Amino acid sequence: MISGWCRRFLVAGLLWAASPAGISAAETPRRVVSMNVCTDQMAMLLADKGQLYSVSYLAADASTSALADDAKRYVLNHGLAEEIFLMKPDLVIAGTYTTRTTVDLLKRLGFVVEEFAPEVSIAEVRTNLRRMGKILGRQQRADALVAAMDAEIARLQAMNLSEVELALYYANGFTFGSGTLVADIVGIAGLENLAERLGISGTGKLSLEALVLARPDLIAVDASPDRGPALARQTFDHPAFRAISAGHRSVQLDSRYTICGGPFTLIAAGILQQAAMTLGGVKPDMGKR
Amino acid sequence: MTETARYRLLIAVLAMVVALLFVLSLTVGPAEVAPLQGLSALFADDDSLIGLVMREIRLPRAILGLMIGATLGLSGAALQGYLRNPLAEPGLIGVSASASLGAVIAIYTGLSALMPLALPLMALAGALCAVLVVRLMAGADARPLSVILAGVAVSTFAGAMTSLALNLSPNPFAAMEIMFWMLGSLTDRSMIHVWLAAPFMVFGWLMLASLGRALDALTLGHETAASMGVDMRRVQRLAVIGTAASVGAATAVAGAIGFVGLIVPHLLRPLVGARPSRLLLASALGGATLLLAADILVRVVAPGRDLKLGVLTAVVGAPFFLVLVLRARRQMA
Numbered sequence: 001m002i003s004g005w006c007r008r009f010l011v012a013g014l015l016w017a018a019s020p021a022g023i024s025a026a027e028t029p030r031r032v033v034s035m036n037v038c039t040d041q042m043a044m045l046l047a048d049k050g051q052l053y054s055v056s057y058l059a060a061d062a063s064t065s066a067l068a069d070d071a072k073r074y075v076l077n078h079g080l081a082e083e084i085f086l087m088k089p090d091l092v093i094a095g096t097y098t099t100r101t102t103v104d105l106l107k108r109l110g111f112v113v114e115e116f117a118p119e120v121s122i123a124e125v126r127t128n129l130r131r132m133g134k135i136l137g138r139q140q141r142a143d144a145l146v147a148a149m150d151a152e153i154a155r156l157q158a159m160n161l162s163e164v165e166l167a168l169y170y171a172n173g174f175t176f177g178s179g180t181l182v183a184d185i186v187g188i189a190g191l192e193n194l195a196e197r198l199g200i201s202g203t204g205k206l207s208l209e210a211l212v213l214a215r216p217d218l219i220a221v222d223a224s225p226d227r228g229p230a231l232a233r234q235t236f237d238h239p240a241f242r243a244i245s246a247g248h249r250s251v252q253l254d255s256r257y258t259i260c261g262g263p264f265t266l267i268a269a270g271i272l273q274q275a276a277m278t279l280g281g282v283k284p285d286m287g288k289r
Numbered sequence: 290m291t292e293t294a295r296y297r298l299l300i301a302v303l304a305m306v307v308a309l310l311f312v313l314s315l316t317v318g319p320a321e322v323a324p325l326q327g328l329s330a331l332f333a334d335d336d337s338l339i340g341l342v343m344r345e346i347r348l349p350r351a352i353l354g355l356m357i358g359a360t361l362g363l364s365g366a367a368l369q370g371y372l373r374n375p376l377a378e379p380g381l382i383g384v385s386a387s388a389s390l391g392a393v394i395a396i397y398t399g400l401s402a403l404m405p406l407a408l409p410l411m412a413l414a415g416a417l418c419a420v421l422v423v424r425l426m427a428g429a430d431a432r433p434l435s436v437i438l439a440g441v442a443v444s445t446f447a448g449a450m451t452s453l454a455l456n457l458s459p460n461p462f463a464a465m466e467i468m469f470w471m472l473g474s475l476t477d478r479s480m481i482h483v484w485l486a487a488p489f490m491v492f493g494w495l496m497l498a499s500l501g502r503a504l505d506a507l508t509l510g511h512e513t514a515a516s517m518g519v520d521m522r523r524v525q526r527l528a529v530i531g532t533a534a535s536v537g538a539a540t541a542v543a544g545a546i547g548f549v550g551l552i553v554p555h556l557l558r559p560l561v562g563a564r565p566s567r568l569l570l571a572s573a574l575g576g577a578t579l580l581l582a583a584d585i586l587v588r589v590v591a592p593g594r595d596l597k598l599g600v601l602t603a604v605v606g607a608p609f610f611l612v613l614v615l616r617a618r619r620q621m622a
Contacts, residue, residue, distance in 0.1 A: 063461075064461075171462045172462060172465070173477070173595075204593075205593050205594075205595065207318075207319035207320065207477075207593065208346060208477045209318050209319050209320035209342050209346055209347075210319055210320050212320070212338055212341055212342050212346070213320045213322075213338050213339070213342060215338055227459060227460045227461065227462075228397070228399070228458055228459040228460040228463070229396055229397055229398075229399045229401075229402055229458075229460065230396075230397065230458065230460040230462045230463045230466060231396065231462075231463075231466045231469060232460070232462035232463075232465075232466065233460075233462075235477060237481075238345070238346075238477060238479045239345045239479050239480065239481070240341050240342065240345035240346050240479070243336075243341055243345070244338075244341075
């Protein structure tokens with residue numbers, strides 16, 4: 001009979017033998033696996049041809065990922081340690097909040113794991129893009145993307161909007177206040193965020209009553225029907241919500257642009273700005289009562 | 290004071306408390322609306338924002354609180370009398386959980402979006418199955434233990450199936466909504482929900498209320514009741530369908546709220562004398578009192594947190610249940 005520690009030693013030995021030989025941080029990784037929908041998208045944007053091997057299944061889900069079509073070109077993983085192990089990557093990229101047990105296990109097995117925290121501002125998107133570029137040995141591509149983003153931000157900020165107050169009203173009454181990526185996007189679009197006026201920081205609850213009484217000029221919702229029915233969507237059918245969102249006052253803002261930070265996040269800012277400008281024509285006769 | 294006079298006084302007091310809590314419920318909410326301004330906006334015929342909040346958000350919430358509370362109190366009293374079991378209650382015998390399952394299937398398959406009536410009907414069907422299974426398992430003598438054991442099996446099964454249905458839904462929010470279906474809430478319900486559920490609840494109330502005389506006779510035992518001319522098959526039909534219709538509709542719009550039907554009849558039984566027929570109306574009013582109070586408390590204690598109603602009723606109800614079990618054990622010893 002083999003004692004417990006001995007067996008563990010043997011297993012570790014076997015695993016070590018199976019793991020890729022040339023793990024060295026200095027070299028450019030050749031076989032990269034990403035396990036988080038946000039790192040997936042950054043890696044897809046930056047990686048060289050053939051460098052990225054696998055992304056998470058969420059990256060191919062059009063309701064969470066802005067690059068769902070691109071993701072179909074890669075092998076999809078589910079963030080399971082066994083699965084990642086058999087892919088023999090020389091670099092694993094993960095988020096700091098998801099698949100924690102897998103990350104710990106992979107590190108113990110000697111894999112190089114790079115972790116990325118979710119971005120809470122456009123500034124952090126820039127930082128993370130550059131860091132990802134460095135890790136993948138694609139600094140030039142990263143710099144180009146950041147420059148394109150900055151140009152787009154400048155274009156958005158140059159638009160002169162009359163004062164429009166926006167309420168972000170997501171399923172179950174969630175809204176985004178100061179210190180969130182979405183709030184940053186609202187600012188770039190040149191709109192006022194109701195949540196910030198109400199003193200909500202981070203992700204918070206906005207009650208339907210408070211929303212009705214605040215009567216924002218514009219309400220951004222994600223009411224896309226392709227996710228299947230749920231109570232969360234019933235809020236959008238509530239007579240009180242319908243009364244205040246009638247006409248041009250609500251705008252569909254797909255979550256896939258705002259869940260993760262990236263150049264595509266600015267598409268969300270563009271959508272909001274466009275809706276606010278459409279509003280301009282009808283604004284005078286809908287003053288706050 | 291005669292027993293009848295005392296009963297009438299009790300009903301009058303309970304009715305007044307319900308009316309008071311109903312008005313109080315209208316004045317409590319996350320939005321800061323001055324109570325008098327809100328109440329006058331309720332009746333004003335303009336389309337002000339405060340009027341919108343009062344009419345479309347707070348009024349349906351108060352109406353549903355009252356009606357669902359009454360449903361749970363009444364059905365608890367009726368079930369306890371019918372099964373001659375002090376622990377019978379829609380939550381404990383799995384009726385609420387099964388109604389939740391029916392409602393969940395209706396909503397998350399998209400059926401209720403095609404046909405709104407599918408929601409209360411499916412919940413009713415779920416509730417009906419639960420009552421029938423428990424009735425069947427309990428046997429003719431309806432021993433307390435077998436009723437409760439059957440109830441545990443039914444509610445565990447229905448709860449698991451509800452979780453399964455929600456986990457299988459492609460909508461990422463569905464899984465979070467398990468909480469709503471297991472614990473119940475009246476947050477942001479609308480008049481649509483009131484119109485959907487109220488007819489079924491009232492229909493169920495009428496059936497349960499007509500049981501009064503039969504329940505009185507049943508206190509003397511099955512055979513005696515039958516010899517007194519009580520049609521046991523009719524009683525069974527009324528109790529089963531009445532409970533399923535009212536509790537099913539209540540659960541379809543507010544989720545499963547436990548313990549109300551257990552606590553209220555027990556608290557009121559000593560006050561009405563041991564007459565199940567009198568307990569029915571008193572329990573309906575008592576249930577409305579308890580649920581309106583609980584719904585006001587969830588908004589006052591933790592505003593903005595969307596505390597679930599079932600949490601509050603369980604905080605009061607679970608210790609109460611334990612006391613009942615202890616008392617029953619002492620009686621058996």
